[in-house]
Amino acid sequence: MEGYGDIGILMPVTDSGTTFSFEVSNLRDGDYYPLVTAANVVSTVSGGTGEVAIASLYGSGFPYRYVKVVLDYTPTTATVFTFCVKA
Numbered sequence: 001m002e003g004y005g006d007i008g009i010l011m012p013v014t015d016s017g018t019t020f021s022f023e024v025s026n027l028r029d030g031d032y033y034p035l036v037t038a039a040n041v042v043s044t045v046s047g048g049t050g051e052v053a054i055a056s057l058y059g060s061g062f063p064y065r066y067v068k069v070v071l072d073y074t075p076t077t078a079t080v081f082t083f084c085v086k087a
Contacts (some may be wrong), residue, residue: 010082026063
């Protein structure tokens with residue numbers, strides 16, 4: 001994801017929660033930290049099933065290579081999130 005200006009995420013059909021957040025890292029097997037706003041508040045997004053949840057994760061030039069989705073619920077089946085990026 002590193003270097004992309006606009007990053008969106010599509011809400012999966014099986015999604016039963018409404019809010020989720022992200023953890024980020026520059027190493028796939030490294031430590032992951034919550035993605036926070038400029039005010040040091042954990043960044044959360046929400047959306048409905050099949051919607052684009054966000055238009056931009058970070059703004060200009062996302063500085064992290066890896067992103068994990070943190071759900072506000074425990075899924076009972078495999079959940080696939082689709083990330084959309086704009087170069």
